[in-house]
Amino acid sequence: MTAQSQLRQIHPLSWTIIVGTIFGRMATSMSIPFLSIYLIGKLGATASEAGIVVAASSLIGVFASFYGGYISDLIGRKKVLFISIFGWVFVFVGFALANQIWMFFVINALNGLCRSMFEPTSRALLADITPQESKLLVFNLRYAAINLGVVAGPLLGLYMGASESGSAFYIPALVYFCYGGVLVLQFLIHKDIGGVNRQQSDRLTLKRAFQVTGRDRTFMYVLIGMIFCVMGYGYFDSTLPQYLELGSKFANGATLFGYMISLNAVVVLAVQYPLVRFASRFSPVAPLIAGNICVSASMFVFGASSHIWMLMLGVVLFTVGEVLMFTMTDMLVDRIAKPELRGSYFGMFGFNNLGNVLAPLLGGFLLDGLGVHRALIIFAIMALITAFGLPFLLLGKRHLPAEEIAKEG
Template structure:
């Protein structure tokens, strides 16, 4: 483990540490946007769902191009433009007062995320040896959750429901992150010159055809859309339900604790779950994770709204870990070496699930109210489970593909092992 950590590139460490502070900043503001719009501005649940969903909707259209353009013009330019754009967006949130302004700013928030996230993951892949990729991608995932542990609690202290301070602070954090990236990019400038000189990149149309013809990848993408649909209800439908439920007088506080519990459980169970998952096909944890998320959503409908929901959060979190700890490793494994940014970016199309989650959840809450939680959460649990058949088929095709490649002696890459986690 110690030797593997020493092999992690300094620029990769910058991204990992920056992820901690970036997610801390984001999680003390964005997840509570639904509560702010619903309770402070009097926006309906359906309209709030649309405003929250626009971030992911923009991300769907931008994610593929963000990953593709990072393959074409370089990771550095895309990351710097998006991170400083992100800083400006959060500062805009701090000063916004009209509903339409929040709509536009959240759309730009989705654009920046769609450019930065796949590009940073592709850069981590570029900088890391195959045997260390499982470790590096899971360090990044742990960094996300370390940030999310502190973010919601910090947001409560800063007055998340009636103040623009959390958004302003988030903008400052992303600006500082961008400044550190500039310094690191200058220090390792030779690395990016070598990357730019490495052959020609595909045209956009050719990249689209290549990913579209990859049947395993497309099935994983379709299955993950439903998985993300289930995951997306945590930060949209649950927040609106808690904000409107008379049984929960302080929904914002409860949701902050739910977010922090979610992140703490991730940090506790991530290591043993990754160790376990590494013994199986990378598709197995995705399928099990989808099932756990779906079951947890059903529990939210069966349990009395309030603190009893914390138990369902634990099951939800186990499903989240199974879904996302191996996803980056899996995409890196099936992607063509010179198209990793494109593959990571195309996987961002699974944000369609994040678009549908707040819209579906808002519609169900408006239709059934908070007095009938099962009527709200049963449909969303069923819709999340629809991803399982696609993932099962992808598992079968991936096994067939790798078996044939092994027999022909043309295996694309060695699968990262969990040995570096020990």
């Protein structure tokens, strides 16, 4: 089947989620990536305090993601999407109005709650309404949409002074309000989608959903390995901007980090298609292994960088690893998941956000404890911890063929 015919098969609701993702991520990346810089520069937070606030979102996501995916299996995708998207409206208004560090902690925790409900539910909905032969295309369009939004978002955030003012948070609030309104109209048109299978919901319990996913060895190996992968990804969003802001090696840390985020998104858009096309020839776990190696290596580059061009080289290496790690995960989870528990599997996979919880905490403590001048040691430690995911990913790769054969039988 040609790409053109696959595009014609994409459901209008899928297009709504993909396009909404562009604008949602654009608006979010105007503000959230600069949160730790804003807390340090304007509220006088330490690196550890900023790390704790940033980690709050992922901390809630770790514990709520499985329930978010499960509840979408139980009460329907539509209701969960509405709750999370319109909840985000209030969250970003709260960010704009907050003026104490504890307020940012609470609000960012609510931000994580909304994300832990929206992410597994939206991915499960895409899997529900997309033909098997078009799923890789749809999942990669969604990933491209994320990065397309992130290309412009940080630059707009810099222009609006997101690292110095909370007013930039009003924009994502407005964007998510509009996004939610469009989804309401779409579900009114497609009333047969996003509801609940009553026969399925009557026999689906939280205990059963947790037991089935928890006993899936292939899934659990991949999940544990991805926790370490996500830690490497989390250092880029949390520890690296703190290092650039607190250190004296590079001037205008906030501006430099904004350019690095945009370069990250541009490189994703440039390499995603050829990389995914090449990686699709192998086991879906193999790109995760290669991606982990690239992200770990990029940490060494960041720590050793003494010139801006070295930082940018590190961003390119990091981005290649990011693409390899994250573009195939949705397809992998969809392949492993039992159809009646698809939301629960995507929700359980949200436990990889434990890496996003640990990354800013560990990074903040390393910066405070060792000092920002010991960058090479700090980033080397983070690189080694990221690489701890490799043994688990190799175990997942080893068990995947047996699971695929069992499914076919």
